[in-house]
Every structure is written in C-alpha cells, then in structure tokens.
Amino acid sequence: MKRIGVLTSGGDSPGMNAAVRAVVRKALYEGMEVYGINYGFAGLVAGDIRKLTRRDVGDIIQRGGTFLYSARYPQFATEEGQLKGIEQLNRFGIEGLVVVGGDGSYRGAYALTKRGYPCIGLPGTIDNDIPGTDYTIGFDTAINTVLDALDRIRDTATSHVRTFVIEVMGRDAGDIALWAGVASGAEQIIIPEKGFDITGVADNIREGREKGKKHTIIVLAEGVMDGKEFAEKLDAIDNFHVRVTVLGHVQRGGSPTARDRVLASQFGAGAVEYLKADKGGLCLGLRNEKIVAHDIVDTLDNMKHKPNLDLYKLNKEISS
Amino acid sequence: MKRIGVLTSGGDSPGMNAAVRAVVRKALYEGMEVYGINYGFAGLVAGDIRKLTRRDVGDIIQRGGTFLYSARYPQFATEEGQLKGIEQLNRFGIEGLVVVGGDGSYRGAYALTKRGYPCIGLPGTIDNDIPGTDYTIGFDTAINTVLDALDRIRDTATSHVRTFVIEVMGRDAGDIALWAGVASGAEQIIIPEKGFDITGVADNIREGREKGKKHTIIVLAEGVMDGKEFAEKLDAIDNFHVRVTVLGHVQRGGSPTARDRVLASQFGAGAVEYLKADKGGLCLGLRNEKIVAHDIVDTLDNMKHKPNLDLYKLNKEISS
C-alpha cells in the first residue's frame, strides 16, 4: 500500500492528535503518503480530504481534541454511505485507512475492509469501554482530570465537613469512576457493573461521620444514574445536604498525559505497519503491556470490556 | 496586645491557609501568641480553640481549603452568640482576632470590636465580591481553575463544532465570569452587572458560525441564572443543541496561585500590625497594588464592589 488515509470519529479524546501524528510520521518513514480526512466518516463522504506533511503534524502531540475534527455519522452504516466514501477514496487514490474512535468507527472500518479497502481501528475514547484493549487513548488523561477535580473538591469538603456526589463520565462502563475513585481516596464508588443499595450508601456516610471523617466523597459513574437523582435519593433517607457536581465535558479535553501520548504513538505506528502489509479488518489494543491486533468483528461480537473490579474491592477495604 | 486569635469563616477559598500562616508567623515574630479557632464563629462559641506554633503552620501555604475549617454561623449576629464568644476569648486570654471571610465575617468582627475585642477582617472568598479591595484571597486561583476548565472544554468544542454554556460561580458578582471569559477568549460573557438579550446571544452564535468559527463558548455567571435554564432559552430560539457545564465546587479548591499566596501573606502580616497597635474594626484590602485599611462599617455600608467592566467591553470587541 502506498497511500493511506486517517480520520478520527465519534467522541474526541486526548491523544487522538498524537495518534494521527504517529500515523503520518511512520507512513512517511515507510515511504507512504498520508491523507487527513476531516470530521470522520462524514468528511470522508463529503470529500473533506487533504494531503498531510510532516509539518502538518508538528507541534500537535501535546494538544487535546483532534485537529482532524470528529463527528458522529450513523449514515455510514448504510451501503449508500459506504459507496460514497469509496468514491472519495478512489478520487484521492487512498488504498487503506486508519480510523481512531469507538465501536461505530470500528464498524465503519470493517465495512470498508470488506469492500476492498483495508482499515485498521484504533481505540480512542476517554471511557475505556472498547473491547480488545486494556486501555484506550484518552483514558489516562481523563482519570487524571477527574482526579484533579476530586482533589479540589476535597479541599472544600474537608473545610466544611460535607458530603459530595461527583458524577463522572464513562457511558456504560465504570472505569473512570473506579480509577479516579481509588486514586482520590473516595469513600464510595458507585458503578454500573456493581449494584448499589441506597440505604447501604447512607449507612456508610453515617459510619464515616461517627469515625470522625471530615467529608464523604462519593464518585458516581454516569452509567448508574444522574447525580442529582442519586443525591435526592440520599437526602430522602437522611438530612445529608448532599452537594452534587457533574464534571461534564471538562473530562474530554486537556493536554494528554505521558501514557496517552506514548500509547497513541504506538498505536499509530503499529497501524501503519499492518496497512503497509496490506492487512485490514483489525483493531489494535494494549494487552499486558504489548500492542496486539484483533479481528474487528471478533472483537465487537465476542469480546467484552470488563473494568478491573479488584479496584472496587480494594476501595471498599481501604477507603471506607 | 499580646495574645490574638485567628479564624476562617464563610465559604472557604484557596489562600486562607497562607493568610493564617502569615498571621501566626508575623505574630510570633512580634513576640505575640496566637490561638487558632476551628469552624469560624461556631468554633469560637464552642471553645474549639488551640494554641498555634510555628510548626502548626509549616507546609500549609500550598494547600487549598482551610486547616482551621470554616462554617457559616448566623447566630453570631445575636447578642447571645457574641457574649458566648467573648466568654471563650476571656477563657483563653485572647485580646483580639483576625477574621478571614466575607460580609458576615466582617459583621462579626465589627461586633466584637465594639465590645472591646479589636478585630481585623481579611477578604477571603473566590467571588471577589467584597467591597474595599481590588482582589480577594482566592479569586486569582478560582479564575485560573475556571480557565483550565474552559481550555479543556474548548478542545472538545473545537473538535465537534459545538456551542457550550459554562456556568461559573461569583454569587451576585460577575468577576469570575469576566476574567475567565476574557482569558479564555470566550465568545460571550453574561454577567449580572449587564443585562442580556437572549435573541442577541442567539444572533451572535449564528454570526460566529457564518464567520467559520468552530465553536461558541458562553461563560455565564451564576448570578444571572441557572446554566440549564439559559441553554433552554437559547435552544427555544434555534436548534443550537447547546451543551451545559456547571463547574460547581471544583472552583473553590486547589493549591493557591502565586498571587493569592502573596496577597494572603501580605494581608495576614498586615492584620497583625494593626492588632499589635491595638487597632480593630478595620478590614484590609488591596487598592492599586497597596495594602490599605478601611473602617468595617464604612466599607459594608458605603462602599460597593464593582467588577472591571472595561473587560466586558474589551471582550465584545476582540472575541465576537
């Protein structure tokens, strides 16, 4: 393969720029050409495509977001959408693609591969909820962003002896809540993978107060329920005057951490190696500290992401 | 005066620890003794008081919150509350107080002064809404915390071409919104000191899109209205799909900035000089880069805090 494209799709995450930079630099190193596609599959269909040089990816490794922009584009699931995309690939002479994103992006990558345009999927999301990898691009940055917020909230919680519920992102996965919760020493972590019993949560707050704890911090994964709803349930049991903070979109941004930049660089360079060998239909992952490749369909259909529930047990033992 | 006390009252703010450290160190330097009172006026009435040594304030200058804890205690407005407080002052031989906090704290400081216990008020709040000073302890840290959040949100806003409303603190004052808004290059800043016209806000978003802007960021002071309500008003005009983030309590915490630590240190040391000279009923402020003292009653009754509205005009000219 001599000419490849790269796009970012779905929700953006810190490290996507580092991944694109690695794709471009590695491809140039291997004597290939690279085209950047703006706005994900939407831009592919629209032909929003340009050649990328070494300089275009200079000074971007440290930036959050994605300079190729991103978009959700469900229409790419249709044959019509895919054929329009292929028209553009042909127009620019692009033979294969690196696609950075989540489940939907993987489906698009697989569809194009089946139609003769090998694609490699790279897991890019802060939520860490993509099967086939221990960590996704952006997760490490997100948990440190959340941790910073939790540290700040603890300052004020300690000063005033209060109970806080902090709702964090993660879609259906509890990974962000688990890692940031353990790291911040949160009293309780509520995740979708484990049920919760609101009276148990309330009892735990009261026990903490009896032990002389100055504050109770409860980290709630958005996949469980809304932070405000959770706080109302708690206040209905006892007069806790629970404060709620919904961290929101700050969790998606920020300069990527060292880990996220290194991981993204490894993924980006790895993807080019597969395309160079004309291989597609694969998604890359980090497994036990090694970069691995899986079949996309097998990954989406048969693998399941599981958070590290040992952390859940650990927190119960050392933070309550 | 030979023995003084120090307390923090009302909402906590970054730099309060630096102020207390300066009070203690300066008093020891002047040959005085210092007692720390926990939980503000509530702790004074309850006698939650202890002698502070040089070591007690070591390694705290960099910490957010207040290690003396804080509390709101409206009962101190009553004669009964004040007399109970004085009982404790007598019990510990405390002759005067440094009180770090906001309006309510100043009232308490004035009441004790009138009753023969000279007190000095120091402006401690992130909201910058205390008369008699250009800046309060904690404001500089808060605007940088908000700025960091706005920078992160811009990453994702740019990647997706979106409109964001970010609700920031400030009570009835627009200072946090103004400073953080200008510093982040926010497209619009909505503050209570200026009205707003929702159709004008909407027009501005549309104009920005026509100019090719990748995102619109609107910083909304909490004193205007709730972020969610504001977004609903906007979406009622046009289909903007506005995203809302309410930054919440993260704004109160964090390690204080250089400015806040320096200002708090100046205030703390300054307060001790007045008490040493047996002067009370004063509140300190920073005016034109100088530490000044005002009469508390005069400050609360006749001075009015005004944000720097030049920044409002500036932002209209360079950010829209």
Next chain:
Amino acid sequence: MKRIGVLTSGGDSPGMNAAVRAVVRKALYEGMEVYGINYGFAGLVAGDIRKLTRRDVGDIIQRGGTFLYSARYPQFATEEGQLKGIEQLNRFGIEGLVVVGGDGSYRGAYALTKRGYPCIGLPGTIDNDIPGTDYTIGFDTAINTVLDALDRIRDTATSHVRTFVIEVMGRDAGDIALWAGVASGAEQIIIPEKGFDITGVADNIREGREKGKKHTIIVLAEGVMDGKEFAEKLDAIDNFHVRVTVLGHVQRGGSPTARDRVLASQFGAGAVEYLKADKGGLCLGLRNEKIVAHDIVDTLDNMKHKPNLDLYKLNKEISS
C-alpha cells in the same frame, strides 16, 4: 491609520500570543488591516511578513511562546537596519507597528516612530524588569511555573531534611525570586537589589535546623550569581550538602495564566487605539490596575523598574 503590523521581539514570554490576538481582533473590529511580521525586527528587514485574519489568531490565546517567532536583532539599532525595515513597511503599505518585547524592542519602536512610522511598545518578558509598568506580559505565568517547581522540591526536601538552592531567572531584577519566594514560603530570598552576607545565610540555615525545620529552601535570583557558585560558598562555611537546581528555560514556557492573558489582551487592544489615532512613540504599562501610556524615551531614560521590596521584608519576618 488603516494598516498596521505586529511583531514580537527579544526573549519570548507566555501571553505574547494573547497580545497579538488582541491586536489583530481589535484592529479588525476598528476596520483596520493587520500584518504579522515573523522573527521580530530581523523578519521585518527580511520581509517575512503576511496578512493576518481573524482565523490566524484563533485557538492561540492559550499557547505559550509566540507564533510570530522572536529573535534578537541588534543590527536594528543602525540606520541601515532601520531603512531596510522601512523599505519593507512601504512595500506592504504598513503605516504603524505594535512591538511586543523588552528594552531593545522599545528602542526599535522609537526609532521607527521618529522616522514617521508610529509604533507602540508593549512590555513582554517574564523578568518584569521593564520600566513604566507594574507587570509585564509573562511575569505572572513565570512566577507560577517557578512556584510549581518550588512546591515539588519542597516535597523531596521535607522527606529528606535537606537544604536546596534554586536559581531562578530575572536578569538583573529580583522580581521572580521575590514573588515565587514569598509564595512558596522559601526560607531565604537572595536578590540583586539587596546585598547578602554568606555567613548570615549560613547562620539562618543552622537556626532553622535548631528550630526543627525539615528543610531550607533558598531562592536565588540569577542576577546575584550562579547557583552552583552560591552553593559552594555555603558549603565552604559548613557541611550543608547543599543541592542546587537551576530551573532554566522551563520558566519561559507554558500556557499563560488568566492574569497574563487578560493583561496581554488589554495591552494589545490599547495599542491599536493609539495607532488608530496615529499616535506612536509610546509604551503601555499597567499602573495601579489601569492601562497607561508613557513616552518611550522618557520611560527608558528616566524611569527605573523597582521590585516590591516590601515582599523582601515580609519574607524575612514570616519565613525564617
């Protein structure tokens, strides 16, 4: 004036991008055109000049350094250099300039003004050593960067009971050392504006140890002497095993703080107002929280920058 230029000169500082952005946006707002000149006066002479649009300055307010690049170019002090520069100004139809930088930049700005091309100088340096202003663009960011480093060093100093000398920037001025020293609670601050007595420094370390202090942190302004040399002098007196850290160029970079971005924006917009009125030969400053303009020659010849030496006294009283 209808067409202006903007350049950054001398050492770069965080906030220069925010200043250039404000120049561009304000000029467009006023119906003027703006040209960006790369590499300071060197680029002016070489004609490395391009028109700047609203988009060119989008998404740069948060970036350290200067996207117009900077350079030192002593040749601009000669008539030959100035005439070559004017040739380029004429070629592009540029009628006046905004120059962000230090003393040398001001001299260049003045020379061009005298030759009929009005220029406004803006103080851009981390060192805060430019007369006519309380604060320069970049100073606030630099003291917070130094403060972050000092906080980190204290962690390890405390853990091991050690003495550290940290050399900080500032050229001949002690401002960075003073502010970061007070803010970090450094035991001693050594600046060029005050002499020092090495045996006094040594005595102070020993006194601190006797009082049970876990560490001694000495902040040394580079204008005094080299950190290594200073440490050797100390170790010659007693076996202190002093550790030295020279912070170096990290102090020049980083995303600007809220204050630096706001100040830079005010300066940039202010400069355009003067050029619009065809006024030149002025440099702007912040005096008592107000933006003011001074004659450049008067500023360089008759004003003298003085650090706030009250901070020096304050630190002696509360940190030793």
Next chain:
Amino acid sequence: MKRIGVLTSGGDSPGMNAAVRAVVRKALYEGMEVYGINYGFAGLVAGDIRKLTRRDVGDIIQRGGTFLYSARYPQFATEEGQLKGIEQLNRFGIEGLVVVGGDGSYRGAYALTKRGYPCIGLPGTIDNDIPGTDYTIGFDTAINTVLDALDRIRDTATSHVRTFVIEVMGRDAGDIALWAGVASGAEQIIIPEKGFDITGVADNIREGREKGKKHTIIVLAEGVMDGKEFAEKLDAIDNFHVRVTVLGHVQRGGSPTARDRVLASQFGAGAVEYLKADKGGLCLGLRNEKIVAHDIVDTLDNMKHKPNLDLYKLNKEISS
C-alpha cells in the same frame, strides 16, 4: 501476624504516601495494628516509631514525598545495625514490616526476614529501575513532570529556533528519558542502554534544520553523561549554541498521578495480605497489569530491569 510496621527508605517518590495509607487502612481492616517508622532504617534503629491510626493517613494520598520521611542508611547492611533494629521491633512488638524503597531497602527487608521478622518490599522510586516490576511507585508522576517541562521548553525553543539538551533523572536506567522523550516528541533520546555517536547526533540536528524544523529537543538520561558535557561535545562539532537544562529535583516531587496512586494502593494492600499470612522475603511488582510477588533474593540476583526499547525504535521512526 497482629502488629506490623511500615517505613519508606532511599530516595522519596510520589505515591509513597498512598502506599503507606493503603498499608495502614488495609491492616486496620484486617484487624491488625500498624506502626509508622520515621526516616527508614535509620529511624528503625533509633526507635523513631509511633502507632498509626486511620486519621494519621487521612488527606495524604494526594501528597508528594513521604510523611514518614526517608533516609539512606548503609549501616543497616551490618549485623550490628540489624540487631539494633530488631531490638526496636521487639520493644514495640512489631512482627513484620512493609518497606517501600529500592535495592538497598530490599536488602534490609531480606535481612530482617532471615532473622525471623518477615518483610515485604515495595518498589518505590521515580527511576523505574527496580527488577521484578513493570512500573515502580513514582515513575508515572515523574514522566509527567518531565513532560510538562519539555512542553514548556518546546514553547520557547519553537519561538527562537534553538537546540536544547534536557538532562533527566533515571540513575543507570533510561526509562524516564524514553517515556518522556516519546511523549514530548523529542527529536532525539539518549539513554545508557543504547550507545550514541556524537557525530550522528549532530548530523540529525542539521537534517532537522534542513527539513525546516523549528527546534531540536534532545532528552538525555543522566546515566549517559552530564548535560553540560554533552552540549560541549555537540558545540565542538558545529556552532549549535546548544542550551542545556538539568531538570533536577523537581522530578522527585509533586502530587502523584492517578496511576501512581492506584498502583501504590494495590501494592500497600497486597503487602498486608502477605504479612497477614506470615509470609516475608518477598517483593511485589506489577507484571502485565497484575500484582505479583517475587522472592527478594531471586529478584535482586537474577532478574534484571530492562526498559521498553521498542520505544527507542519508535521514536527514531516518528520524531526524527
């Protein structure tokens, strides 16, 4: 085992407090008592020991350094030192120890185990150079601290078109240089595990300039040579005007990252489980994302730490 001790030894690293907190909390959870030993083995011998409660480890998870202080104490390699230590263990009824530190600490832990006092070693150092684990406590924080410094230096390097050599820690290991180098997009990484050819380094700088690169950043591991010496070698070849920054002790401090806090918590709790089962002579590690235990002697004598040299190759391909 019913009563255990915990100490930190050797160079401090961010996350040591999180490890001690986990030891204390987990031990209390298991119904054991915990004693904190100040200043490592030196404090053990001196009997600087106190009982730790839940509160003693509250609000420390986020702090750099070690609140138990640390020290190097080579005398503990002698029989005399060990017997004195055991005397103190007997005096306080301590049956086993958790020792956080490096090689020397492991030797001490092994010696005490052989004498009947089971000890568990936990790898605590920023250098990542301890065998038996993929990552040590503090490494992740250190690479992010270095990365922040490199990002700042790039700001100014880009603004001025310069060549920088940044010397980073790591003792004989290149891990910090490798990770921070890849993450920052450094042009060259020089580590002890790979030789270097100074003319090759110089050629690479010149090639970069020819390609239009605005800066060259070279990350140099301290295990290779002194930064100043390296720069002089470079400048002897060509007139590069290389700037050197030696990051120094800032690398050891700072609030630990999410990873370091989670890893330290896992290690701390894991150590208690082994002691509870009366097992000693082990050191814990993270291998392929799992907490594992190795025999200390086997680890020190037969295992060898190796950095991930794939990163070295990766950087050559994507950053030059």
